[in-house]
Amino acid sequence: MLIDYHTHHVRCGHASGELEEYVQKGIELGLTQLGLSDHMPLLHVDPATYLPGMAMPMEELPHYAEEAFRLQQQYKDQIDIRVGLEGDYIEGYEAEIEQIIQAYPWDYVIGSVHFLGEWDISDFRQLDEWKERDAYKVYQQYYDAVQKAAGTGFYDYIGHIDVIKRFGFKPEQNVEHLENDALRAVKAAGIAIELNASGLRMPVNEMFPSRRMLEVCYEWGIPLTIGSDAHQPERLSQYLDQAVVLLKDIGFTELATFQKRKRKMIEF
Structure with missing residues (x-):
């Protein structure tokens, strides 16, 4: 059972490749399930005055959904496509986020935190912001947002739950309690997280989340899915072979899959 639930495409502004190219690549790779999951449009900043390429324009969202669901039917005999959305959590914009999520019959919605206010902590163009802030307070703010995202009930799983470490900025203080608080919120919400392998091509050179957090998930019974x-x-399913080895080494035997907002565990 080969799956990849986290992908991005040309519409989001900072990726390349049409949706159909990902589908064709998934077939070539022999994927059993392919998740299409582009970024939700920005809600809290003016795209016209912000850094370019942050997310798909709002007017593109219906076209994304229409094309994704069309491809799901067109290729149903060759690959099982699940249509999703990475629905960035923005504190204070919960009503707008919920409206977007409810407007389409998604198979799944990823809850990810990229923004702390107008600062995108995942954008390499905004690294100078770290120089102006206390790293520990940034981690506190980030994991507080993750907890709030989990508590909204909007999401099927939390994406790259410790992506705050992406560029290698870490406080001197231990942050394990902050990570555990976020995982407790996930557990309480009854949702899953993902093992996002893309960290292996980032400055941190570690998947999201860390092995320690994965071991806590195993101990607490938090379900996991995987995504590249x-x-x-050409990066579809990149490093997922290593992700599977890591999960098996910890003791996981099942992965979470999603269809029509329902989670189903499958053996891997």
């Missing part, structure tokens, strides 16, 4: 977070078709 591919932003180019």
Whole structure:
């Protein structure tokens, strides 16, 4: 059973490749299930005045959904496509996020935190912001947002739950209690997280989340899915072989899959 639930495409502004190219690549790779999961449009900043390429324009969202569901039917005899959305959590914009999520019959919605206010902590163009802030307070703010995202009930799983470490900025203080608080919120919400392999191509050179957090998930019974977070078709399923080895080494025997917002565990 080969799956990849986290992918991005040309519409999001910072990826390349059409949706159909990902589908064709998934077939070539022999994927059993392919998740299409582009970024939700920005809600809290003006795209016209912000850094380019942050997310798909709002007017593109219906076209994304229409094309994704069309491809799901067109290729149903060759690959099982699940249509999703990475629904960025923005504190204070819960009503707008919920409206977008409810407007389409998604198979799944990823809850990810990229923004702390107008600062995108995952954008390499905004690294100078770290120089202006206390790293520990940033981690506190980030994991507080993750807890709030989990508590909304909007999401099927939390994406790259410790992506705050992406560029290698870490406080001197131990942050394990912050990570555990976020995982407790996930557990309480009854949702899953993903093992996002893309961290292996980031400065941190570690998957999201860390092995320690994965071991806590195993101990607490938090379900996991996997995703490459591919932003180019050629990176589809990149490092997922290593992700599977890591999960098996910890003791996981099942992965979470999603259809029509229902979770189903499958053996791997």
